[in-house]
Amino acid sequence: MTSVTSNPSASDVMRRRTRWFMFIAFAVAAVAFIVIAAGGINKNLVYYWTPTDLQSAGDKAYGASIRLGGMVAPGSVRNRTGVSGIEFDVKDATGIVHVKSSGVPPQMFRENIGVVVEGTMTRNGYFQCSRLMVSHNNEYKAPQAGHAVDKKELEKMMKSTEGLSD
Amino acid sequence: MIATLGRFLILASLLVATTGAMIGFAAGKKRSAEGLRWTRRFAYLFFACMSAATLLMEYALLTHDFSVGYVAQVGSRAVPAWVTIVSLWSSLEGSILFWGFVLGIYIAVATYLTRNEHAEYMAFAIGTWLACSSFFAFLIAGPANPFLTIANPPMDGPGPNPLLQNHLLMIVHPPLLYLGYVGMTIPFGLATAALLRGRLGLSFLRPIRAALMLPWIFLTIAIMLGGWWAYEVLGWGGYWAWDPVENASLLPWLTATAALHSAIVMERRSVLKGWTVTLIQASFLLTILGTFMTRSGVFNSVHSFTQSSIGPTILVFLAAILLGSVTLLALRIDLLEAEGRIDGAVSREGMFLINNLMFVLLTFTVLIGTVFPLVVEAIRGKQMSVGRPYFDAMVVPIGAALLFLLGIGPALPWGKATKDETKRSLLPPLIGAAIVAAVGFALGARNPWTVFTLAFGGYAAQVTLGQMWMPLMQRLRRGDSFGTALVQGQLQRGRRRFGSYIIHAGAVIVIVAIAVSSTMKTTHEVILTKGQTANIGPYAVTFTGTEVREEPHRVSSVAMFSVTRKGRNVATLEPRMNQYQMMRDPIGTPAVYSTIASDLYVSIMNLDPSSGRVGVLLIITPLVSWIWFAVLMMGLGGVITLIPMRRSYVTATAPSVTAGASPAGSEVPTLG
Numbered sequence: 001m002t003s004v005t006s007n008p009s010a011s012d013v014m015r016r017r018t019r020w021f022m023f024i025a026f027a028v029a030a031v032a033f034i035v036i037a038a039g040g041i042n043k044n045l046v047y048y049w050t051p052t053d054l055q056s057a058g059d060k061a062y063g064a065s066i067r068l069g070g071m072v073a074p075g076s077v078r079n080r081t082g083v084s085g086i087e088f089d090v091k092d093a094t095g096i097v098h099v100k101s102s103g104v105p106p107q108m109f110r111e112n113i114g115v116v117v118e119g120t121m122t123r124n125g126y127f128q129c130s131r132l133m134v135s136h137n138n139e140y141k142a143p144q145a146g147h148a149v150d151k152k153e154l155e156k157m158m159k160s161t162e163g164l165s166d
Numbered sequence: 167m168i169a170t171l172g173r174f175l176i177l178a179s180l181l182v183a184t185t186g187a188m189i190g191f192a193a194g195k196k197r198s199a200e201g202l203r204w205t206r207r208f209a210y211l212f213f214a215c216m217s218a219a220t221l222l223m224e225y226a227l228l229t230h231d232f233s234v235g236y237v238a239q240v241g242s243r244a245v246p247a248w249v250t251i252v253s254l255w256s257s258l259e260g261s262i263l264f265w266g267f268v269l270g271i272y273i274a275v276a277t278y279l280t281r282n283e284h285a286e287y288m289a290f291a292i293g294t295w296l297a298c299s300s301f302f303a304f305l306i307a308g309p310a311n312p313f314l315t316i317a318n319p320p321m322d323g324p325g326p327n328p329l330l331q332n333h334l335l336m337i338v339h340p341p342l343l344y345l346g347y348v349g350m351t352i353p354f355g356l357a358t359a360a361l362l363r364g365r366l367g368l369s370f371l372r373p374i375r376a377a378l379m380l381p382w383i384f385l386t387i388a389i390m391l392g393g394w395w396a397y398e399v400l401g402w403g404g405y406w407a408w409d410p411v412e413n414a415s416l417l418p419w420l421t422a423t424a425a426l427h428s429a430i431v432m433e434r435r436s437v438l439k440g441w442t443v444t445l446i447q448a449s450f451l452l453t454i455l456g457t458f459m460t461r462s463g464v465f466n467s468v469h470s471f472t473q474s475s476i477g478p479t480i481l482v483f484l485a486a487i488l489l490g491s492v493t494l495l496a497l498r499i500d501l502l503e504a505e506g507r508i509d510g511a512v513s514r515e516g517m518f519l520i521n522n523l524m525f526v527l528l529t530f531t532v533l534i535g536t537v538f539p540l541v542v543e544a545i546r547g548k549q550m551s552v553g554r555p556y557f558d559a560m561v562v563p564i565g566a567a568l569l570f571l572l573g574i575g576p577a578l579p580w581g582k583a584t585k586d587e588t589k590r591s592l593l594p595p596l597i598g599a600a601i602v603a604a605v606g607f608a609l610g611a612r613n614p615w616t617v618f619t620l621a622f623g624g625y626a627a628q629v630t631l632g633q634m635w636m637p638l639m640q641r642l643r644r645g646d647s648f649g650t651a652l653v654q655g656q657l658q659r660g661r662r663r664f665g666s667y668i669i670h671a672g673a674v675i676v677i678v679a680i681a682v683s684s685t686m687k688t689t690h691e692v693i694l695t696k697g698q699t700a701n702i703g704p705y706a707v708t709f710t711g712t713e714v715r716e717e718p719h720r721v722s723s724v725a726m727f728s729v730t731r732k733g734r735n736v737a738t739l740e741p742r743m744n745q746y747q748m749m750r751d752p753i754g755t756p757a758v759y760s761t762i763a764s765d766l767y768v769s770i771m772n773l774d775p776s777s778g779r780v781g782v783l784l785i786i787t788p789l790v791s792w793i794w795f796a797v798l799m800m801g802l803g804g805v806i807t808l809i810p811m812r813r814s815y816v817t818a819t820a821p822s823v824t825a826g827a828s829p830a831g832s833e834v835p836t837l838g
């Protein structure tokens with residue numbers, strides 16, 4: 001690099017200082033960014049759990065954002081009294097969790113269908129659902145009445161962000 | 167028969183790409199003119215093979231030749247012809263073939279446009295393009311082969327994914343996204359050539375900028391169309407969910423935008439050469455990462471149509487490119503030495519630097535949030551995702567900062583500015599900021615971030631309009647007529663500048679519209695029986711009944727709503743549930759009544775024809791349609807910057823390295 005100043009050594013010192021200053025500023029900014037991002041991620045993690053996972057988690061379950069995947073237990077769907085919305089049980093092979101959901105359930109919602117509910121576990125013993133997704137499949141399948149829950153399909157849906165609203 | 171011919175064409179293109187790449191690198195190393203000529207021939211030949219294979223596939227689709235594997239997979243006699251044509255990109259194998267086709271077009275056009283120029287770099291550049299092509303040709307020939315022969319062809323097929331058939335936007339969105347993604351290969355090849363050559367002359371910056379701008383335009387519009395499609399089809403009333411696939415398209419856009427900006431500083435000040443090259447390489451790497459994320463099935467997304475086994479192959483390619491790029495950068499970045507320097511922080515170039523920093527921060531924010539769940543699952547086997555609040559909390563402040571820079575950057579002069587100059591340029595736009603923020607506040611904006619965004623937007627709008635107006639005013643003052651001033655000042659001489667400010671104006675509108683539409687919406691969920699009315703905002707929405715409509719490929723259950731405002735009927739909305747043939751579950755399609763100020767969005771959640779009850783989601787979102795139009799405006803601005811300046815003007819400002827180049831048609835003498 002060439003310099004146009006009459007005193008090259010002084011300008012070199014200045015430049016070295018500026019470079020050090022920039023380097024330190026950059027390092028500080030990078031560390032700050034990583035701390036903020038890591039904190040942000042940590043606060044906003046959404047866990048994918050089954051009813052069994054949820055029941056075995058104990059106290060850890062309260063307050064965390066959870067996506068709970070399972071099957072709507074037969075005979076458990078009821079309209080909520082007084083408020084709009086429904087309640088039902090979500091179960092898997094060994095666990096069962098009571099879910100309260102406000103709002104209108106989606107078209108495909110029925111008993112014995114795979115669902116993913118997103119929300120939090122309350123200390124009153126039920127799962128407050130803020131979002132209800134029904135397992136559905138856009139791929140080709142011969143039409144049949146009342147299909148069983150496909151575990152893989154459910155797992156796929158857990159990862160889906162379909163219908164994610166703020 | 168067709169399948170065999172197709173496989174032959176693909177194998178031929180694999181052979182052509184590999185050979186061409188090797189000739190290209192050898193010719194670049196030896197600086198051989200003859201080698202460069204042959205490299206160019208192989209580039210055209212690759213294009214020919216890929217086009218022939220793609221046309222063959224379209225022919226097989228249109229003639230319903232179910233003996234071809236891909237046709238048996240996505241073809242159907244029941245769907246309309248346009249669905250058959252676009253089903254080329256409805257599934258993995260076809261879309262990779264389409265990718266190869268687009269790559270072939272890009273390479274052929276780029277090779278043709280540089281036929282008389284930049285001989286110093288072109289052998290390496292074309293070699294790099296063809297090396298990337300050989301990977302995709304390999305994918306098509308092996309793991310994602312669409313030309314498999316079906317021994318006992320079925321009479322009919324299932325048809326493409328119904329989501330693809332459900333909306334016309336699906337015709338344009340994927341091709342534009344490919345044009346954006348694939349196009350990043352071209353600037354990548356040029357940047358790699360500069361690194362391999364160990365120098366980056368200013369004249370070579372022009373093709374790099376153009377090669378970056380074109381895919382940037384496609385990517386910009388494609389990202390918007392993806393959001394628009396989600397809004398029009400998915401029925402939850404939003405356009406962006408920080409879905410991994412959406413993030414995948416945003417990541418290269420962010421780095422490419424940063425690169426377009428740092429290239430300007432490089433042109434003006436001869437600094438940031440290595441940095442610009444790094445950003446270009448990152449953009450290409452992120453397109454490959456995006457392809458991996460959407461095509462490997464590690465994420466499940468509303469936007470991804472296929473899961474497949476090509477994930478590991480793409481990952482290997484990604485790792486190879488990453489390793490190669492980093493090594494090359496480490497070895498050669500010192501050779502792209504800075505000739506100039508940046509004088510002060512409070513100057514236009516200083517703002518460009520902060521702009522680049524912000525874009526890189528955004529890239530990392532989105533990248534970390536997207537990839538984190540994958541890393542956790544790989545290490546600890548636990549499944550989780552990063553919730554939307556993380557993205558919103560991180561991106562909103564950075565976005566606001568970028569909007570702020572979009573205002574003060576262009577207001578500041580290049581180089582060292584005196585305090586007085588700084589004041590004179592920074593203070594007046596505060597008027598615009600105050601006006602826009604006040605108007606927004608009067609109309610009900612209360613969220614502090616929204617008010618901030620409106621103020622920054624007003625500031626940036628005034629600066630942008632001022633900058634667009636300035637050259638015009640100068641010419642008018644000199645005594646030119648308004649027409650001459652407009653045509654000569656804006657469209658002929660200052661085209662790049664003028665286009666850039668149109669992009670900025672569009673960006674200001676987009677950011678403001680995003681802020682307003684995401685913080686000021688009204689949502690109402692309700693169950694209605696026939697004749698009942700729901701009120702939302704100024705509208706009364708009455709459920710007037712249901713209807714079943716049958717089309718050859720689908721049956722739609724339509725709910726009809728009449729919308730009145732102040733007693734006047736303004737619209738009839740017909741959201742529907744579409745049941746496609748051979749598909750198990752119906753797909754909803756919402757209906758939207760758009761006005762300039764806001765959209766009324768009606769989406770069926772639940773339709774029970776027997777009881778005549780319908781559960782609907784009603785949403786009023788302000789300014790949402792502004793996003794679509796402002797993004798188109800950004801694309802238009804990009805196109806304006808690309809229209810070549812008159813030859814004399816270009817050579818006057820940027821003397822070409824290949825000054826000895828002979829007229830069109832003949833070959834370029836090699837330098838060195």
